[in-house]
Amino acid sequence: MAFKIIVCAKQVPDTNEIKINPETGTLIRDGVPSILNPDDANAVELALDIKDKYDDVHVTVVTMGPPQAQDMLFECLAMGCDEGILVSDRAVGGSDTWATSNAISAAIRKIGEFDLILAGRQAIDGDTAQVGPQIAEKMDLPQVTYVKKFAITDDMKTITVERALEDGHEVIEIQTPCMLTAIKELNTPRYMNIAGIYNPDKKITVWNAADIEVDLTTVGLKASPTNVFRSFTPKPKGKGMMLAGDTEKDLAKDLLIRLKDKHVI
Amino acid sequence: MATNFADYKNIWVYAEQRQGKLMNVALELIGEGRRLSRDISEDTKVCALLVGNEIDHLAQECFEYGADEVIMIQDELLANYTTDGYAKVIYDAIVEMKPEIVIYGATHIGRDLAPRVAARCNTGLTADCTRLDIKVSNYIEYNKANTTLNTDTLDPNDPDTGIKQTRPAFGGNLMATIICPRTRPQMSTVRPGVMQKIERMEGATGEIINVKPEISASDIRTKLVEIVKHAKELVSLTDAEIICSGGRGLGDASGFELIKEFADKVGGVVGSSRAAVDAGWIDHSHQVGQTGTTVKPKIYFACGISGAIQHLAGMQTSDIIVAINKDPDAPIFEVADFGIVGDLYKVIPEIIKEWDNAEELHDHAMAK
Numbered sequence: 001m002a003f004k005i006i007v008c009a010k011q012v013p014d015t016n017e018i019k020i021n022p023e024t025g026t027l028i029r030d031g032v033p034s035i036l037n038p039d040d041a042n043a044v045e046l047a048l049d050i051k052d053k054y055d056d057v058h059v060t061v062v063t064m065g066p067p068q069a070q071d072m073l074f075e076c077l078a079m080g081c082d083e084g085i086l087v088s089d090r091a092v093g094g095s096d097t098w099a100t101s102n103a104i105s106a107a108i109r110k111i112g113e114f115d116l117i118l119a120g121r122q123a124i125d126g127d128t129a130q131v132g133p134q135i136a137e138k139m140d141l142p143q144v145t146y147v148k149k150f151a152i153t154d155d156m157k158t159i160t161v162e163r164a165l166e167d168g169h170e171v172i173e174i175q176t177p178c179m180l181t182a183i184k185e186l187n188t189p190r191y192m193n194i195a196g197i198y199n200p201d202k203k204i205t206v207w208n209a210a211d212i213e214v215d216l217t218t219v220g221l222k223a224s225p226t227n228v229f230r231s232f233t234p235k236p237k238g239k240g241m242m243l244a245g246d247t248e249k250d251l252a253k254d255l256l257i258r259l260k261d262k263h264v265i
Numbered sequence: 266m267a268t269n270f271a272d273y274k275n276i277w278v279y280a281e282q283r284q285g286k287l288m289n290v291a292l293e294l295i296g297e298g299r300r301l302s303r304d305i306s307e308d309t310k311v312c313a314l315l316v317g318n319e320i321d322h323l324a325q326e327c328f329e330y331g332a333d334e335v336i337m338i339q340d341e342l343l344a345n346y347t348t349d350g351y352a353k354v355i356y357d358a359i360v361e362m363k364p365e366i367v368i369y370g371a372t373h374i375g376r377d378l379a380p381r382v383a384a385r386c387n388t389g390l391t392a393d394c395t396r397l398d399i400k401v402s403n404y405i406e407y408n409k410a411n412t413t414l415n416t417d418t419l420d421p422n423d424p425d426t427g428i429k430q431t432r433p434a435f436g437g438n439l440m441a442t443i444i445c446p447r448t449r450p451q452m453s454t455v456r457p458g459v460m461q462k463i464e465r466m467e468g469a470t471g472e473i474i475n476v477k478p479e480i481s482a483s484d485i486r487t488k489l490v491e492i493v494k495h496a497k498e499l500v501s502l503t504d505a506e507i508i509c510s511g512g513r514g515l516g517d518a519s520g521f522e523l524i525k526e527f528a529d530k531v532g533g534v535v536g537s538s539r540a541a542v543d544a545g546w547i548d549h550s551h552q553v554g555q556t557g558t559t560v561k562p563k564i565y566f567a568c569g570i571s572g573a574i575q576h577l578a579g580m581q582t583s584d585i586i587v588a589i590n591k592d593p594d595a596p597i598f599e600v601a602d603f604g605i606v607g608d609l610y611k612v613i614p615e616i617i618k619e620w621d622n623a624e625e626l627h628d629h630a631m632a633k
Contacts (some may be wrong), residue, residue, distance in 0.1 A: 013435075015435050015438065015575070017436050018435055019438075030298075036561065041384075047508050047578075058287065061326075064329035065581070071589055081367055096389065097380070097390065098383070098384060098387070098388075098389060098390075101384060103532065120436055121364040124556075125434065125435055126392075126434055127393060127433075127434065127555070127556075128392035128393070129376045129380070129389060129392060130376075130379075130380040130383075130392055131380075132380075133348075133377060133380035133381050133384070134380050134381070134383075134384040135364070135385035136381070137385055138351075138384065139380045141488050142348070142349060143348055143381075144348075144487065145348075145376070145377045146373050146377070147375070153308055155487075160490070163373075164373060165373050165374075166373060166550070167371060167494055167495060167550075168492065168493045168494040168495045169490075169492075169493050169495075170489060170490075170491070170492050170493070171486065171489075171490040172487050172489055172491065173487065173488040173490055174336075174486065174487045174488070175486065175602065178486075180433050185549070187396075216594055219269070224389070224391070225387070225388050225389030225447060225448045226389035226391060226443050226445050227443065227444055227445075227446060228441050228443060228444045229429055229442040229443060229444040229542050230408075230409065230441070230443070231412055231439060231441040231442070232412045232413050232414035232440050232441075233412065233413050233438070233439060233440065233441075234411060234412055234413075234437075234440055234581075235411055235412050239598070239605070240586070240598075240601045240602040240603055240604060241602070241603055242593075242598065242599075242604045242605075242606065243604065243605050246397065248607060248611040248612045248614075248615045249615045249618075249619070251605050251607060251612060251615070252612060252615035252616040252618070252619050253588065253615075253619055255616065255625050256596050256619055256620065256622070256623040256626055256627070257623070257630045258603060259564065259585065259603075259623065260623045260624060260626070260627035261585075261627060262582060262585060264563045265531075265564070265623055
């Protein structure tokens with residue numbers, strides 16, 4: 001029987017490329033490329049690594065977003081995943097992490113059987129790290145977050161992982177089925193390959209809210225327990241003083257005098 | 266089923282402990298929780314939630330850092346953190362005692378635990394907050410001083426006592442304030458190093474409420490095999506008074522030898538930009554910024570750091586920022602208090618040489 005892996009992934013704007021319009025204080029999104037969220041790429045790589053090492057492993061990537069999120073699913077297929085599923089519906093738009101986890105969990109139930117659910121630790125647009133654990137909660141699965149090393153027994157039942165801590169790590173044993181979230185230390189995601197792109201057996205399915213049979217009172221903006229009250233940009237800190245001096249020694253001395261004057265040294 | 270908000274009372278701080286020692290962020294959050302509780306009402310308490318085994322000794326520290334009450338949940342099965350074990354006993358206690366607000370440190374453990382507890386409570390959770398407000402008047406004041414938000418639409422006398430949770434998004438490019446208007450408790454995780462501890466009140470005490478958890482071994486579906494502390498020097502960026510940070514401008518990994526020498530001289534800790542970590546020059550634990558550690562030292566020396574917005578998000582509230590960079594147009598100079606355009610390999614050795622003479626130099630300069 002196939003070992004079934006579901007990877008939860010998100011298409012995100014490349015935040016390195018985002019600029020602020022100084023006039024309006026709003027984000028300039030035009031021309032900002034959308035990418036597979038970096039931590040999610042590590043989750044995809046882990047799934048594909050398991051697929052490389054063991055027979056009969058099936059990898060499904062599931063995401064939620066606008067129709068163009070299919071581009072990211074194509075990327076995952078080109079990396080080697082078997083199948084992509086996009087949940088796309090206005091009814092799920094504006095979902096916070098609680099509502100998002102309800103929608104993704106409904107999609108996972110629709111997919112049916114699975115042995116392992118993987119996700120990235122967090123997405124670079126929101127940085128919340130909440131959706132993975134909240135899916136695990138909705139699916140009543142045990143979880144390990146911040147996974148940086150992974151091993152599985154040959155019977156595919158027992159997983160041993162290293163979970164990163166601020167000053168070290170924990171070694172944790174967990175049984176399938178379970179949810180793991182990946183960090184970048186786990187692996188190096190592979191590139192897309194042509195064979196992956198042109199495989200006619202691979203398909204992307206788009207589901208709407210009715211398809212996943214989700215309770216509409218648990219998804220979307222209105223159902224979300226958190227709301228954005230205000231959003232704004234930080235005020236740039238006033239430009240400080242550029243020190244001038246003929247030599248490095250003069251500059252160093254001038255700096256130390258000024259630091260002393262501020263009573264910080 | 267509508268939640269009756271009046272049933273929910275007090276602010277809980279998850280007082281994270283590991284191996285019988287409180288995390289610094291727990292004390293920071295007790296301090297913040299205390300300030301917030303007084304803004305809600307006179308009889309709103311800040312309660313430290315302690316979960317573990319054989320941790321009675323930690324209650325005193327919580328009281329001395331401002332907790333009005335300690336809620337103590339102890340069991341052999343809770344000796345070490347597990348998602349299942351801790352989420353269960355905390356959820357049960359929340360259902361029983363109904364706190365109005367629960368805040369957790371945004372540590373690797375807090376960010377594992379809080380989403381599960383919040384989802385089980387079917388309530389909202391706001392991640393990685395850097396600012397919390399109860400009073401709209403305080404929120405207005407904060408925004409006037411620090412942000413571009415137009416505060417004219419806010420009423421300083423607004424009687425709403427819901428928590429306004431402010432956090433960075435999009436790599437720190439944007440700030441958002443999140444509210445949780447329809448469900449209770451309201452929950453946040455807060456970045457370590459951002460909130461202020463109160464001054465320790467030696468000998469302070471309060472009521473300890475012992476909660477007997479209902480937990481059995483079968484509730485815990487993971488097995489902790491081992492906890493490994495990394496032998497490498499502990500980098501405590503969040504506690505550092507001085508941070509000497511290096512970036513891409515160092516040129517190569519050996520540049521951190523100079524940064525280390527600099528840090529040793531000034532009694533500081535070595536930090537880095539993401540670029541230096543990505544280049545493999547230094548370990549991630551040194552990284553300052555949106556995806557690293559948020560810091561607020563007395564002096565932040567940015568050496569060869571251009572100042573990407575993600576980096577600025579993690580250090581721009583430092584008391585004094587000194588930037589040393591070859592490129593006069595580097596964005597780091599926009600936030601620096603003192604900027605030096607020059608070769609860091611020439612400037613830093615001079616600062617090291619003159620460091621001990623600072624007082625003399627200052628007196629001499631003042632006398633002129």
